[in-house]
Amino acid sequence: MNASQRKLAEGVLYTDMYELTMAQLYFRMGMHEMNAHFEHFFRNYPDYGSHQAGYCINAGLEWFADWVEEACFGDAEIECLRNQKQRSGKPMFDDDFLGWLRQQCLRDHFTIQAVPEGRVVHPNVPLTVVQGPLALAQIMESSLLNRINFQTLIATKAARVREAGCRRMMIEFGLRRAQDRGGNAGTRAAMIGGADFSSNTGISYALGYPAKGTHAHSMVQAFMALGEGELAAFRAYSEVFPDDCLLLVDTINTLESGVPNAIKVFEELKKKGHKPLGIRLDSGDLAHLSIQAARMLNAAGFEDTVILLSNQLDEMVVWQIVSQIRDEARKYGLDPDHLINRLAYGVGTRLVTSRGQGALDGVYKLTALEKNQEWIPAIKVSETPEKIINPGFKNVWRIYNGLNHATADLMGMQDEDPDQMDPLELRHPSDREIRRTISRKDIDHIEPLLTDIIKDGRMVYEHPGIDEMRQVRDQDLDRLDSGVKRLVNPHIYHVSLTPRLWQLKRELVEKRGQIR
Amino acid sequence: MNASQRKLAEGVLYTDMYELTMAQLYFRMGMHEMNAHFEHFFRNYPDYGSHQAGYCINAGLEWFADWVEEACFGDAEIECLRNQKQRSGKPMFDDDFLGWLRQQCLRDHFTIQAVPEGRVVHPNVPLTVVQGPLALAQIMESSLLNRINFQTLIATKAARVREAGCRRMMIEFGLRRAQDRGGNAGTRAAMIGGADFSSNTGISYALGYPAKGTHAHSMVQAFMALGEGELAAFRAYSEVFPDDCLLLVDTINTLESGVPNAIKVFEELKKKGHKPLGIRLDSGDLAHLSIQAARMLNAAGFEDTVILLSNQLDEMVVWQIVSQIRDEARKYGLDPDHLINRLAYGVGTRLVTSRGQGALDGVYKLTALEKNQEWIPAIKVSETPEKIINPGFKNVWRIYNGLNHATADLMGMQDEDPDQMDPLELRHPSDREIRRTISRKDIDHIEPLLTDIIKDGRMVYEHPGIDEMRQVRDQDLDRLDSGVKRLVNPHIYHVSLTPRLWQLKRELVEKRGQIR
Structure with a gap:
């Protein structure tokens, strides 16, 4: 056309x-x-x-x-x-x-x-x-x-997800599943209703906000294809964005590889005087993984880092995650409110298509x-x-x-x-x-x-x-x-x-x- | 912006x-x-x-x-x-x-x-x-x-609706429920997948097709507010579009008012040498109303007119309508295939949002x-x-x-x-x-x-x-x-x-x- x-x-x-x-x-x-x-x-x-x-x-x-x-x-x-x-x-x-x-x-x-x-x-x-x-x-x-x-x-929908998530940070991620150019309207509406920010770059700027985003699985994959590992990918990211280092930890195995590698990189950042931002979980049982990742981060002295959750979130999934954490965090020696307050949500498909x-x-x-x-x-x-x-x-x-x-x-x-x-x-x-x-x-x-x-x-x-x-x-x-x-x-x-x-x-x- | x-x-x-x-x-x-x-x-x-x-x-x-x-x-x-x-x-x-x-x-x-x-x-x-x-x-x-x-x-989705409707005429009606400018992409995709035409005027023309549409309930309402009735509204429509006269018959009561009024106008058109196009049903039990409307139209000599159905259609609703007609049309003295072949479908919300x-x-x-x-x-x-x-x-x-x-x-x-x-x-x-x-x-x-x-x-x-x-x-x-x-x-x-x-x-x- x-x-x-x-x-x-x-x-x-x-x-x-x-x-x-x-x-x-x-x-x-x-x-x-x-x-x-x-x-x-x-x-x-x-x-x-x-x-x-x-x-x-x-x-x-x-x-x-x-x-x-x-x-x-x-x-x-x-x-x-x-x-x-x-x-x-x-x-x-x-x-x-x-x-x-x-x-x-x-x-x-x-x-x-x-x-x-x-x-x-x-x-x-x-x-x-x-x-x-x-x-x-x-x-x-x-x-x-x-x-x-x-x-x-x-x-x-955005207002509902935000209420379910106790009004913690929420980022709209839906561009790739929106209706062609309607994606920009979806970003705007989400930002009015409940999202704090969006990954959608151009429209965020037009609306007066910074866009948010870190890296995808493909970045870790690229390092792996070249014979390097997840740790090398994380380290590279931390060098380029030392003040905004948020790492996606589920490309290989969240608890056995991603979180330990993230912690190594956070320790290096800390030594250089930078404050790491946090991790992102994008698959698996997000409530369980949040608890386990929080324990590992806390044990390493990173209690203040963010845990950003994504993957088919909507108000019911978020509500379920928060409820499960309230029920189970103490069993693992965690204060549930502290964990809930450090969570952030990346909400995409189910937000921009108003799932259901x-x-x-x-x-x-x-x-x-x-x-x-x-x-x-x-x-x-x-x-x-x-x-x-x-x-x-x-x-x-x-x-x-x-x-x-x-x-x-x-x-x-x-x-x-x-x-x-x-x-x-x-x-x-x-x-x-x-x-x-x-x-x-x-x-x-x-x-x-x-x-x-x-x-x-x-x-x-x-x-x-x-x-x-x-x-x-x-x-x-x-x-x-x-x-x-x-x-x-x-x-x-x-x-x-x-x-x-x-x-x-x-x-x-x-x-x-x-x-x- | x-x-x-x-x-x-x-x-x-x-x-x-x-x-x-x-x-x-x-x-x-x-x-x-x-x-x-x-x-x-x-x-x-x-x-x-x-x-x-x-x-x-x-x-x-x-x-x-x-x-x-x-x-x-x-x-x-x-x-x-x-x-x-x-x-x-x-x-x-x-x-x-x-x-x-x-x-x-x-x-x-x-x-x-x-x-x-x-x-x-x-x-x-x-x-x-x-x-x-x-x-x-x-x-x-x-x-x-x-x-x-x-x-x-x-x-x-469009291909599925078309298959369910035995590949009869299908018009995409979804603009008002699409995602902002994404509506045009929805129209295009529907036309590739299964819709013959769309109501969306500008993009239809850009894609090389005429847009389709007749009138809304509001036209009948306007005549009624001015003290005139449905018949006057239909007659006015038939005078302005004598060769494309398709009348929406459910503003008051489909079988008691809409269809009889449409038939009166069709008879007037016929006398003037025009061929009426058909009727549109937009509420109620569409299978039952199709059968009853077809009987009335046939009795008046309008066997060839189209019966356009709309209102929350998707592949399952269309399949159900076709099945019900196959089961019931004969009881009312109708050939089910003849009726199914004169049906057309206006498919909107559930098509452009891919309901489900x-x-x-x-x-x-x-x-x-x-x-x-x-x-x-x-x-x-x-x-x-x-x-x-x-x-x-x-x-x-x-x-x-x-x-x-x-x-x-x-x-x-x-x-x-x-x-x-x-x-x-x-x-x-x-x-x-x-x-x-x-x-x-x-x-x-x-x-x-x-x-x-x-x-x-x-x-x-x-x-x-x-x-x-x-x-x-x-x-x-x-x-x-x-x-x-x-x-x-x-x-x-x-x-x-x-x-x-x-x-x-x-x-x-x-x-x-x-x-x-």
């Missing part, structure tokens, strides 16, 4: 064809410039099979906004569309429609609100709210979902259309009550209880103010029997969740750096009940409707039942 | 940091320009849990080659590396190494052989063979694995190093015999039996010629007890699998178009035993070593046991 083909394939036509066929239909019906309101939300937390998320970490917004900034219909895009044919051979798109589309830049037409990146988020709550001309809002759908679904999925649940089911739904200066709520009914969308031009708040813990997210009408409601009545989105009442005195504060990103075609939001997103994330995680953060079978966080929104939804569902 | 940051993050530094630390080590040891031989292969077929692949479809080579063409160390790349620090604050990379690296372009130094895209491939067989200077060959690893692992994974197994475990291993004009085989031993690599500078052939079916892939030494061996002895790669002997008269022909891609720094391969890759794929699939193609618990295809290669491997394993 040459550069111009790639530009075409990553620009405004990075979208599904049906967005464009619908756009022409709206154009033909005179509906294309009607002001429309679309909401992006996900329906369910990731369910990894044997374990499930009880929260997500929002991510991907900045890269979506970057795409919007550049998404314009120029000559190449129009040429592509002009070449699409119906079965009859007639063009799919007519000249008048293409004439209108030509020179349209998505950004110029929109107001977009969103929940900032790094925040804890929950199902059915609008995370990105797009308001603008119907035809162009439709074209925006595919790319929005593509960017935000994926990064939110990965940031969530490879997609977040984020969707983008029409919720209102403006006609004669009035917003008309739109709905999609479904035979599954949970899949009926929450209609209308809405707002969304987070309710904090007396402990300053988030206790519910609340959706209501644009003109409602939950600060004025006492008691606050929370309705379940689909089950008419479930409701909850909170007295104002039990509420610490109520926080609106949406922020302006683009206002009337102007970018008004300054995207925070990743450090700032991480602060937001940790603040949100610290204000979640621990039951919600449980790795397995988490407590279900409340996402609710105000009585007025609930009533509107009921009315629309009943009314829609009659129109065919 | 601005354009120059993105360029940096997608160029030669789209690699893991340890490739660069190792490169500096090789530079310091005077090993950086040693001629090295790396092989890329995968260890296991994708195992999706309840079902398993018995073959893969090779894909991703062209996009990897495109990356190699542009992967150069310029000022921005060197600046990034100059800014990497050790813990002590000293630079990670020294000026002499960076001076050597500056202006290096990967392509200039390599000879690369590979198995062409679209071909059926098996574990442990080298699919990409890289020969060039050790330090630069190492830097190539991450991007090679990133490109080829993913596209091979998706092409394989989100990564192919492709690796890139050093297998030989040249010293004093002699190739020294390299090996990595492992406690798991299957993970011991096959050493040396090898060749690989496919053996076809008397039925012209592929019966084994054979790896041997570079200077061996299996055409000269009678009988042909095939050794199991790790189990010394398993061997197989084939008499020359039972062999139809023996085919070398590797093709030259880059030779001494010159691109010598012309990448075929996707149509050509599909021909190669179908030819290979037709020459596989049906047991190997089984969706569940497939027969294991033989991947073997020549006796000489087997002997070399044994000797190296034994010798390596003694070097520490």
Whole structure:
């Protein structure tokens, strides 16, 4: 693919064809410039099979906004569309429609609100709210979902691995198993959600972080092929990187060869006034090997060295390793907390592919259309009550209880103010029997969740750096009940409707039942 | 991220940091320009849990080659590396190494052989063979694995879905659930492996195909919000696209509203001399709804319309739908084959995320190093015999039996010629007890699998178009035993070593046991 083909394939036509066929239909019906309101939300937390998320970490917004900034219909895009044919051979798109589309830049037409990146988020709550001309809002759908679904999925997985690993150092290693160029988005999302660093060199630098990495098995193999051994390879590495010497010890045999050779090299480094960094274990029973390697390192006076673990790690494997160390370290004369605190994690494949649940089911739904200066709520009914969308031009708040813990997210009408409601009545989105009442005195504060990103075609939001997103994330995680953060079978966080929104939804569902 | 940051993050530094630390080590040891031989292969077929692949479809080579063409160390790349620090604050990379690296372009130094895209491939067989200077060959690893692992994974999944769906029309719909820009690679791989078309507009055009798509639920919703119904929405669509009218019939109620409304519109189209295309079912029991919708369409005289199915399809769901139709269609007076032949499949999330197994475990291993004009085989031993690599500078052939079916892939030494061996002895790669002997008269022909891609720094391969890759794929699939193609618990295809290669491997394993 040459550069111009790639530009075409990553620009405004990075979208599904049906967005464009619908756009022409709206154009033909005179509906294309009607002001429309679309909401992006996900329906369910990731369910990894044997374990499930009880929260997500929002991510991907900045890269979506970057795409919007550049998404314009120029000559190449129009040429592509002009070449699409119906079965009859007639063009799919007519000249008048293409004439209108030509020179349209998505950004110029929109107001977009969103929940900032790094925040804890929950199902059915609008995370990105797009308001603008119907035809162009439709074209925006595919790319929005593509960017935000994926990064939110990965940031969530990263947060879980970090929690399982007691928030110790975590490095993202997934580039080689990611989806082509999507690897960079995976690195970014992991760094927002829970990874401290990544092995992915270019994107780490672009994001303002050093990349991390030492050596592979192939380095030891190369020395061996030349008739030298693991010790020679380690020694060479220590000479080139005396202040960052972390050695991969499982090329031959971890406990019989790798660790003893590493210790020899560490002793040489120490004599020269350098402080060795540690070892990496990449195969075998990582909990058992951590304990045995720690004993050997401690006996040699290297209690402070890091033990970096890798090899198909995810939150369950890390949790298992930590648990096994807590159970067994003392038998070998080790303080389990000391060992757990010196562990670090290199997490690759299972992080960037979100092992167990490879997609977040984020969707983008029409919720209102403006006609004669009035917003008309739109709905999609479904035979599954949970899949009926929450209609209308809405707002969304987070309710904090007396402990300053988030206790519910609340959706209501644009003109409602939950600060004025006492008691606050929370309705379940689909089950008419479930409701909850909170007295104002039990509420610490109520926080609106949406922020302006683009206002009337102007970018008004300054995207925070990743450090700032991480602060937001940790603040949100610290204000979640621990039951919600449980790795397995988490407590279900409340996402609710105000009585007025609930009533509107009921009315629309009943009314829609009659129109065919 | 601005354009120059993105360029940096997608160029030669789209690699893991340890490739660069190792490169500096090789530079310091005077090993950086040693001629090295790396092989890329995968260890296991994708195992999706309840079902398993018995073959893969090779894909991703062209996009990897495109990356190699542009992967150069310029000022921005060197600046990034100059800014990497050790813990002590000293630079990670020294000026002499960076001076050597500056202006290096990967392509200039390599000879690369590979198995062409679209071909059926098996574990442990080298699919990409890289020969060039050790330090630069190492830097190539991450991007090679990133490109080829993913596209091979998706092409394989696509081939399986297509086989399950009796090779009927299949459209890739996964953009919204793919990994950011990786979505385009997903589309390409799906089109190589089994999809006929994609909804992804820009990349389809770049690859030489029309994009496919009609309308979403939101179009019907928009008409409903404005007080009109599904019928009005369908009618509008049929007026704008009279020759490509495919209607999504499940926004309200498939059988009570959607299909009857679609039939009304089809009758109007027919009167005007147009041939309606069909309907799309996107929820509910797709087998049951297909049967009922087909009955209604047939009764109205639209036996030839397509029924496009979508909603979380994968090979197992498609297989189940086809099986259920075979069992039940006759009860409703339908010919099951006629119905199966009019089905088409829109396959999204589960295709582009390879549901059940989100990564192919492709690796890139050093297998030989040249010293004093002699190739020294390299090996990595492992406690798991299957993970011991096959050493040396090898060749690989496919053996076809008397039925012209592929019966084994054979790896041997570079200077061996299996055409000269009678009988042909095939050794199991790790189990010394398993061997197989084939008499020359039972062999139809023996085919070398590797093709030259880059030779001494010159691109010598012309990448075929996707149509050509599909021909190669179908030819290979037709020459596989049906047991190997089984969706569940497939027969294991033989991947073997020549006796000489087997002997070399044994000797190296034994010798390596003694070097520490």
